[in-house]
């Protein structure tokens with residue numbers, strides 16, 4: 001089976017949970033987590049429907065039609081209104097080449113030429129390279145536009161609507177995290193090129209209201225870029241993770257569910273409810289976290305609050321007063337449980353107020 005390449009969506013999700021060795025190893029090794037989750041008996045429940053993919057592709061084709069005239073007009077209007085408007089002859093270089101390395105080299109060359117000529121240029125589906133935890137990742141943004149002043153802008157085209165100039169905040173956040181990964185990858189290319197600058201404001205293009213007409217909004221991704229950069233730097237190298245694993249370990253989806261569960265459990269995970277929206281193995285990891293009584297299944301904030309109490313059983317024991325007296329978290333839990341019990345006792349002892357029944361009351 002061909003290794004599955006890392007994409008920006010996977011990197012953004014990886015950066016959102018840098019403590020998970022399981023995801024880092026599986027993504028770094030190119031394992032198809034969707035197939036693995038299905039073979040484990042816990043298939044992923046997220047992803048785009050076929051209908052949404054077709055609709056998204058047709059909207060993107062419309063936005064980029066006519067030599068990218070509409071897309072360049074949106075970039076000019078929203079991000080660079082002081083510049084000369086892109087004329088009919090804006091450049092759209094051919095980026096075809098063999099394999100991802102070839103396409104990345106072709107993209108770097110096109111960026112260099114566009115930055116030197118200072119013409120409005122649209123790079124349609126360029127290929128960007130980024131090294132992540134020792135493994136190369138090839139990323140393909142929807143578009144990159146080169147401005148006449150040498151600035152490069154990432155453009156994300158999404159099929160969710162912008163209604164009254166506002167879109168779903170969660171979807172915009174996910175798009176911003178994805179775009180931040182492209183910005184980081186573009187910066188690697190820009191480092192080697194004098195006069196090039198990567199914009200930290202990307203352009204999000206969506207259908208306007210309930211139509212199929214494109215509209216756009218600038219999105220500042222400085223925060224997402226900084227967070228993603230920090231998280232990607234913290235990711236453990238795949239070789240280090242693999243070195244600690246037993247010889248002959250395999251994640252081949254052809255193996256039985258029991259064999260795969262054993263293989264997966266050999267790599268440490270850091271499950272959190274956020275995984276449900278970002279990782280194909282979420283149902284499997286949640287089931288394991290619950291079976292192991294881990295408090296992390298209740299959320300990262302609960303996990304952070306409970307400190308050394310890593311299981312629900314330990315937390316309940318601390319609340320009942322059987323925890324370690326030296327542990328301030330256990331003492332605080334015990335005090336909180338006592339206060340709760342006292343409040344419930346008081347409430348039970350208070351006489352109940354009689355509420356007369358209304359004659360109109362149907363119940």
Ligand code: SF4
Nearest residue numbers: 020271275279282285
């Ligand atoms: S679902 Fe599992 S493998 Fe995926 S990020 Fe969460 S803990 Fe890691």
